[in-house]
Amino acid sequence: MSATVIDGKRFAEGLRGRIADHVSRLKSDHGITPGLAVVIVGHDPASQVYVTNKAKQTAEVGMASFKHELSAEVPEGDLLELIARLNGDDTVHGILVQMPVPDHIDANKVINAIAPSKDVDCFTPANVGKLVIGLPGPVSCTPLGCLMLLRDQLGSLSGLNAVIVGRSNLVGKPMAQLLLRDNCTVTMAHSRTRDLSEVVHAADIVIAAVGRPQMIKGDWIRPGATVIDVGINRIPAPERGEGKTRLVGDVEFASASQAAGAITPVPGGVGPMTIACLLANTITTASLINGLVPPRDLTA
Ligand SMILES: Nc1nc2c(c(=O)[nH]1)N[C@@H](CN(C=O)c1ccc(C(=O)N[C@@H](CCC(=O)O)C(=O)O)cc1)CN2
Numbered sequence: 001m002s003a004t005v006i007d008g009k010r011f012a013e014g015l016r017g018r019i020a021d022h023v024s025r026l027k028s029d030h031g032i033t034p035g036l037a038v039v040i041v042g043h044d045p046a047s048q049v050y051v052t053n054k055a056k057q058t059a060e061v062g063m064a065s066f067k068h069e070l071s072a073e074v075p076e077g078d079l080l081e082l083i084a085r086l087n088g089d090d091t092v093h094g095i096l097v098q099m100p101v102p103d104h105i106d107a108n109k110v111i112n113a114i115a116p117s118k119d120v121d122c123f124t125p126a127n128v129g130k131l132v133i134g135l136p137g138p139v140s141c142t143p144l145g146c147l148m149l150l151r152d153q154l155g156s157l158s159g160l161n162a163v164i165v166g167r168s169n170l171v172g173k174p175m176a177q178l179l180l181r182d183n184c185t186v187t188m189a190h191s192r193t194r195d196l197s198e199v200v201h202a203a204d205i206v207i208a209a210v211g212r213p214q215m216i217k218g219d220w221i222r223p224g225a226t227v228i229d230v231g232i233n234r235i236p237a238p239e240r241g242e243g244k245t246r247l248v249g250d251v252e253f254a255s256a257s258q259a260a261g262a263i264t265p266v267p268g269g270v271g272p273m274t275i276a277c278l279l280a281n282t283i284t285t286a287s288l289i290n291g292l293v294p295p296r297d298l299t300a
């Protein structure tokens with residue numbers, strides 16, 4: 001069997017088109033221009049690329065885009081002050097601090113400084129709580145992107161066995177909540193899980209978010225399962241020339257695509273959905289801040 005390759009890049013383009021329509025309506029019907037502030041601390045090359053893409057795509061859908069670049073040595077207090085300023089700025093409806101932050105900065109302090117009403121990453125305890133009990137609000141970007149791809153691929157997820165490999169706050173834990181909401185039977189697997197290959201083999205849906213290149217092998221995948229690969233790992237690619245690298249996921253794509261019914265590639269799968277869902281969350285927070293009901297097609 002050769003799996004359907006789920007085109008996250010194309011889906012994300014379509015989603016951004018719908019977001020642009022909502023932005024136009026917010027402007028014309030309510031006089032609201034959604035604004036997203038992105039903050040980056042330091043010069044990590046991958047983070048620079050993500051933040052540049054976020055700012056560019058924010059502007060492309062017609063939102064106001066604010067980019068704040070701070071040096072790697074910036075004192076924690078200066079970052080907290082900037083966040084406080086953005087919290088009080090009425091032109092800003094979403095605030096995102098690119099992770100990871102340098103070691104001298106306490107990421108939890110930074111997250112807790114963001115007003116929950118503007119927390120478009122859904123990192124604050126208040127928004128994580130809302131996600132768990134199903135109240136309206138932003139939804140963690142990467143899990144929301146995975147859910148949208150799954151619904152598009154499978155229709156109803158009700159009753160399916162979903163196995164999530166990885167229990168991070170960024171992906172694994174919120175993903176479990178979203179799949180539960182869609183009536184999946186959810187198993188969370190992690191580094192201490194016994195017989196991981198057998199656990200994965202029981203899944204109709206596999207979410208690979210473990211951060212280890214190509215760890216999940218093709219013979220772990222149940223024939224016909226849907227595989228969502230969240231991993232983004234850069235590995236040496238000597239076949240491309242000396243010192244060259246390439247991106248791979250947490251799943252061994254070549255073998256897994258022989259067994260799976262559908263699978264996301266890396267790159268071009270979940271990654272582009274993360275940024276599109278960030279924009280969707282900015283529509284959600286801009287709507288809620290202004291007492292409007294967020295559009296249903298942009299949230300979980
Ligand atoms: N505050 C946040 N920090 C981080 C998040 C996040 O959601 N919020 N997630 C990741 C990084 N990330 C977004 O910030 C992100 C990662 C990957 C992609 C993406 O489009 N990947 C491409 C490949 C890009 C490449 O060539 O390197 C793909 O998979 O096709 C977008 C966003 C950590 N930090």
